[in-house]
Amino acid sequence: MSSHESSxxxxxxxxxxxxxxxxxxxxxxxxxxxxxxxxxxxxxxTFGGILTFCxxxxxxxxxxxxxxxVPSGTDAFDSVDRIRRDVNYGWLIxxxxxxxxxxxxxxxxxxxxxxLYYGSYRAPREILWILGVFIxxxxxxxxxxxxxxxxxxxxxxxxxVITNLFSSLDQIIPGFGTSIVEWLxxxxxxxxxxxxxxxxxxxxxxxxxxxxxxxxVWALHVCGQNNPTGIEIKTKSDSLPMYPYAVSKDIFGLFVxxxxxxxxxxxxxxxxGHADNFVKADPLxxxxxxxxxxxxxxFYAILRAIPDKLGxxxxxxxxxxxxxxxxxxxxxxxxxxxxxxxxxxxFWLFVFTCLALGYLGAKPAxxxxxxxxxxxxxxxxxxxxxxxxxxxxxxTPKSLPGSISEAVLGKxxxxxxxxxxxxxxxxxxxxxxxx
Amino acid sequence: MTADVEDPERRDVLxxxxxxxxxxxxxxxxxxxxxQMNPDAxxxxxxxxxxxxxxxxxxxxxxxxxxxxxxxxxxxTPTEVEEAKTVPVDDLPDPVARNExxxxxxxxxxxxxxxxxxxxxxxxGICTHLGCIPKGQSLSDNKGEFGGWFCPCHGxxxxxxxxxxxxxxxxxxxxxxxxxxxxxxxxIG
Numbered sequence: 001m002s003s004h005e006s007s008x009x010x011x012x013x014x015x016x017x018x019x020x021x022x023x024x025x026x027x028x029x030x031x032x033x034x035x036x037x038x039x040x041x042x043x044x045x046t047f048g049g050i051l052t053f054c055x056x057x058x059x060x061x062x063x064x065x066x067x068x069x070v071p072s073g074t075d076a077f078d079s080v081d082r083i084r085r086d087v088n089y090g091w092l093i094x095x096x097x098x099x100x101x102x103x104x105x106x107x108x109x110x111x112x113x114x115x116l117y118y119g120s121y122r123a124p125r126e127i128l129w130i131l132g133v134f135i136x137x138x139x140x141x142x143x144x145x146x147x148x149x150x151x152x153x154x155x156x157x158x159x160x161v162i163t164n165l166f167s168s169l170d171q172i173i174p175g176f177g178t179s180i181v182e183w184l185x186x187x188x189x190x191x192x193x194x195x196x197x198x199x200x201x202x203x204x205x206x207x208x209x210x211x212x213x214x215x216x217v218w219a220l221h222v223c224g225q226n227n228p229t230g231i232e233i234k235t236k237s238d239s240l241p242m243y244p245y246a247v248s249k250d251i252f253g254l255f256v257x258x259x260x261x262x263x264x265x266x267x268x269x270x271x272x273g274h275a276d277n278f279v280k281a282d283p284l285x286x287x288x289x290x291x292x293x294x295x296x297x298x299f300y301a302i303l304r305a306i307p308d309k310l311g312x313x314x315x316x317x318x319x320x321x322x323x324x325x326x327x328x329x330x331x332x333x334x335x336x337x338x339x340x341x342x343x344x345x346x347f348w349l350f351v352f353t354c355l356a357l358g359y360l361g362a363k364p365a366x367x368x369x370x371x372x373x374x375x376x377x378x379x380x381x382x383x384x385x386x387x388x389x390x391x392x393x394x395x396t397p398k399s400l401p402g403s404i405s406e407a408v409l410g411k412x413x414x415x416x417x418x419x420x421x422x423x424x425x426x427x428x429x430x431x432x433x434x435x
Numbered sequence: 436m437t438a439d440v441e442d443p444e445r446r447d448v449l450x451x452x453x454x455x456x457x458x459x460x461x462x463x464x465x466x467x468x469x470x471q472m473n474p475d476a477x478x479x480x481x482x483x484x485x486x487x488x489x490x491x492x493x494x495x496x497x498x499x500x501x502x503x504x505x506x507x508x509x510x511x512t513p514t515e516v517e518e519a520k521t522v523p524v525d526d527l528p529d530p531v532a533r534n535e536x537x538x539x540x541x542x543x544x545x546x547x548x549x550x551x552x553x554x555x556x557x558x559x560g561i562c563t564h565l566g567c568i569p570k571g572q573s574l575s576d577n578k579g580e581f582g583g584w585f586c587p588c589h590g591x592x593x594x595x596x597x598x599x600x601x602x603x604x605x606x607x608x609x610x611x612x613x614x615x616x617x618x619x620x621x622x623i624g
Binding site for chain 1: 469472473474475478498502503504505561564565566567568569586587588589590603605
């Protein structure tokens, strides 16, 4: 699984017996106890653990909700009502799942921006990064189908609008889009039939995510973690064993995260939802403003910014797909934005762009909002297609420290063996490992 | 055995033939699992419905369900019909009538209705943009800038003939297949 030598030694006869047959304790020890982590990881590196917590929490609460929920067009809305009012602790578990989805996305977005800032997608971590993009896509599909299940007005119309995106394929092959949409619906309009199949897939997809997460962690443990300097671990003094150092940091980060989670859960359980979803789905009345959940708003803004129906759909999907190409779009000789004085500004402009698109996605698609949505959509893509490749090859990065320990402890601790020329791109993705 | 070694292509044929059969078999088994999601016999059975138009007075509109979709039926006033007739087809974003009873014809008001029944406008009440239900059926609704229908989701305006005039929708509202069974009854589907 990983490049470092196993240092596991079974302590008892039973452990030895077990180790010779199924070395699972050895795997866990090597990968999650003794595993070398860069000694300079900051709190942004605690989100991997936080996201694992989120996934497990969603699966556990989801399985419980499935015991009480009725996936039918006539009963779904009332069954969610009953879960919240009648089922023991349903008032706690249902919002835990709904708020949990928002918290999951919050953590996933921070995790993604962390990767973008510190160049965690650079060689040799391309597959690790692309798996992350797939996880994000699977999360979006799961969240979208999950949002349909309460079968309120917003659920129903979100399903209608989003499935109708596929009808834009009629612009390429007439009739093709319509047949795709009717296939998704199982009828000529969104109905209880659609709800039931979404329920089935909503139960399936988290386990697909779980499988992808195992691959994601595997890929991580092959290359080792990136770190704020973007320099690989070179000597033993650059790293610390995962337990207790990284684990204790992860646990503290998780506690802070759970406090924020609990605050929403206990004081504002419906704040992140929409009032219209407390009205039962009515196929004859469209709510005046159809707005997705907050975590889809930037993509919704991109969809509406393009005046052409098919073009909008393509732009929306492209805005996520483009992430998979980032490892090859970034041409900078160094990984970490910390050493990129010019790119730093563009990075924060990109963060601002995403937040601005989120704000505009919640506004009606008219007048000045459309104008700004177009400007920010333009920058969203320009950041990846223009800034990343061109600035990456033009910018002169700041000189990198010789090693991780030098960055942490200062120049005095010359524990490193290599003394590369100052300013050389030591953090370049191709840096060899010699530990 | 030696013959096989000397003529390895004999083995290739077996491998290709066996793989091809397995692939065809697997592919033919996939289809039932895909097709089960298509509209079922129950949904197809609801494919036609009859509506009595006599209670709808001039200027009034009703919404009926056909195949799970809302169908708008509007008893248009002579002014509304006149307004719809005076628009040149060249000025329309979508110049096709979108009338299943008259496929491919230009989007004149005449082509959007049935001959002899121009005051009756029958359309599927689903915005051709992303499937919302446009406003304009009840008297108090916002009917948009052209006096027909207005979709609140992304701001599409339809005229008194249900044709798109402004906004992101790509097509005029669809006219379903229907016919007059008697002077005051239609059958949709």
